[in-house]
Amino acid sequence: MATALLEKPFFLTTIGKKYLMGLTGLIWAGFVLAHMAGNLLMFVSPDAYNKYGHALTSGALIYFVETVLLLSLLVHVICAISLTIENRAARGPQRYAQSPNGEKGARLASRTMAIQGSLILAFIITHLVTFKYGKIYETTVDGVVMRDLHRLLIEVFQEPVYVAWYIVAMLLLFFHLSHGFGSVFQSLGLKNNENEKVIKTLSWIYATVVAAGFIAQPVYCFLRGS
Numbered sequence: 001m002a003t004a005l006l007e008k009p010f011f012l013t014t015i016g017k018k019y020l021m022g023l024t025g026l027i028w029a030g031f032v033l034a035h036m037a038g039n040l041l042m043f044v045s046p047d048a049y050n051k052y053g054h055a056l057t058s059g060a061l062i063y064f065v066e067t068v069l070l071l072s073l074l075v076h077v078i079c080a081i082s083l084t085i086e087n088r089a090a091r092g093p094q095r096y097a098q099s100p101n102g103e104k105g106a107r108l109a110s111r112t113m114a115i116q117g118s119l120i121l122a123f124i125i126t127h128l129v130t131f132k133y134g135k136i137y138e139t140t141v142d143g144v145v146m147r148d149l150h151r152l153l154i155e156v157f158q159e160p161v162y163v164a165w166y167i168v169a170m171l172l173l174f175f176h177l178s179h180g181f182g183s184v185f186q187s188l189g190l191k192n193n194e195n196e197k198v199i200k201t202l203s204w205i206y207a208t209v210v211a212a213g214f215i216a217q218p219v220y221c222f223l224r225g226s
Helices: 002-006 014-043 046-057 061-096 113-132 149-156 160-187 196-224
Strands: 138-141 144-147
Touching: 014 046, 014 061, 014 160, 014 196, 046 138, 046 144, 046 149, 061 113, 113 149, 113 160, 149 196, 160 196
Parallel strands: none
Antiparallel strands: 138 144
16 A cells, blocks of 8 residues: 555656657647648748638637647656656766767767757747737738738848748757657657667658758748848
């Protein structure tokens, strides 16, 4: 009885936290892919892009989606911090030893996941401030008055500093996703020696598509001019 009372709930154990990391990472992986694909409508026409933005923000569903994304992000960050602290404590003085090179050494993307995540979080905040809570322009599409997000997009991506920051953030996202996407399968116990190479390849393809799709937008707008 006493032992049972002292046992941690599953999601507070190391394995449970890894499951939460995997599940919340999967949610965000799906979101960034869908968001990138939707943003590519800017290459179709201003009206198509504005209709997409209006459809996302005009219904009650947006509040549910934002709540899920926010909670997932918080859980992901908290679990990441907790697991990092546990790993460092478990290694003890060995954490100061030189890391091994070659295949046995941790990849750069893996070793810097916390730094990448912090910078990406900073980008998400600035991105929301810039676009969700930025300047309000209006346009009419098919008789419906809506926010002219396309105009704001073109305007923001004329600023060299913001474009540079955006591209840097997307490159960080590329490295974060290239490692994190594969880690999702490992955290959920779906990764093994047989499918490891396939998962690694899919991770790089996924990360490349997402990062390239996002980077194409500011580059196009900046080169195009106002």
